[in-house]
Amino acid sequence: MTTDRYLEDIKEIKTLMNKSTRFISLSGMSGIMAGIYALVGSLIGYYIITNARIRGKGDTLDRLFSTPWEYNYSLQILLVAAGVLFLAVVTAYFLTRAKAKKHRQKVWTKQSIRLVKHFLTPLIIGGAFTVCLLNYSLVGLIAPCMLIFYGLACIQAAPYTLGTVKYLGWSCAILGLINSLWIGYGLYFWAAGFGLCHIIYGAVMYLKYDRN
Amino acid sequence: MSLIHKLNKAFDHRIRLGIMSILVVNDFADFKELKELLEVTDGNLASHAKALEKGDYIKVEKSFIGRKPNTRYLATDLGKAEFSKHIEALEQIIKGR
Numbered sequence: 001m002t003t004d005r006y007l008e009d010i011k012e013i014k015t016l017m018n019k020s021t022r023f024i025s026l027s028g029m030s031g032i033m034a035g036i037y038a039l040v041g042s043l044i045g046y047y048i049i050t051n052a053r054i055r056g057k058g059d060t061l062d063r064l065f066s067t068p069w070e071y072n073y074s075l076q077i078l079l080v081a082a083g084v085l086f087l088a089v090v091t092a093y094f095l096t097r098a099k100a101k102k103h104r105q106k107v108w109t110k111q112s113i114r115l116v117k118h119f120l121t122p123l124i125i126g127g128a129f130t131v132c133l134l135n136y137s138l139v140g141l142i143a144p145c146m147l148i149f150y151g152l153a154c155i156q157a158a159p160y161t162l163g164t165v166k167y168l169g170w171s172c173a174i175l176g177l178i179n180s181l182w183i184g185y186g187l188y189f190w191a192a193g194f195g196l197c198h199i200i201y202g203a204v205m206y207l208k209y210d211r212n
Numbered sequence: 213m214s215l216i217h218k219l220n221k222a223f224d225h226r227i228r229l230g231i232m233s234i235l236v237v238n239d240f241a242d243f244k245e246l247k248e249l250l251e252v253t254d255g256n257l258a259s260h261a262k263a264l265e266k267g268d269y270i271k272v273e274k275s276f277i278g279r280k281p282n283t284r285y286l287a288t289d290l291g292k293a294e295f296s297k298h299i300e301a302l303e304q305i306i307k308g309r
Binding site for chain 2: 003
């Protein structure tokens with residue numbers, strides 16, 4: 001009889017620990033949308049690469065800014081990636097805001113600010129490192145690096161939001177590591193990590209948390 | 213029956229248990245946050261917080277944000293240690309049934 005009360009106590013502790021640290025209004029649907037943008041972006045990237053008329057030149061930061069636009073495939077791909085990122089972030093913000101409204105919560109709370117901080121730290125450091133790789137013309141390592149640091153950012157952010165984000169992080173990081181063994185297939189790994197993984201885990205989050 | 217003795221009487225109430233649960237996983241929480249998370253009245257929260265403060269399980273910091281008074285609650289090292297012992301005892305009791 002009394003043990004039931006203690007079980008209730010444990011449950012209450014767990015609920016309050018989660019509620020006070022995790023930002024739960026993160027939208028699963030925004031993960032699915034981000035994945036779709038990434039897949040479309042990869043297709044455009046694939047199109048740019050297969051139609052490239054000049055190849056074989058290793059790219060550096062200097063060349064990125066000096067090559068004429070029509071031959072500057074790296075810059076074209078980078079802009080596509082930036083577009084994907086922009087759309088994904090904007091979509092995530094609006095869908096999350098809508099979900100928070102439904103839960104009668106605010107978007108900017110102590111929990112969500114902490115989440116963003118923990119997510120951005122590895123991402124910004126990794127982003128800076130990735131730009132350095134480009135400067136040394138190590139283009140093949142860029143996709144693996146993006147996947148690895150994005151994965152680390154997700155793993156780091158997971159304790160402060162829905163737990164599923166942790167598995168997304170591990171998947172991306174592992175894909176990045178595998179990709180660094182087979183350089184040159186970056187676009188496929190990029191599509192798998194940022195596209196498929198987001199759709200899969202976004203759907204899991206949507207089914208688990210969004211629907212009710 | 214010795215297990216029940218391991219439970220800390222100070223945490224043997226829903227609100228005090230709640231306050232401790234929040235404070236051990238957060239650096240601090242202010243009065244308003246605690247109130248919203250626990251869904252309790254001002255007076256109720258204040259009196260239970262006071263009890264925990266007397267036992268040295270939590271610390272209270274009063275300050276001003278602009279002109280508004282702000283009360284922050286923090287778990288002390290003693291509070292964190294005692295609370296984790298309390299959780300351990302709860303888990304043992306549940307496993308042992």
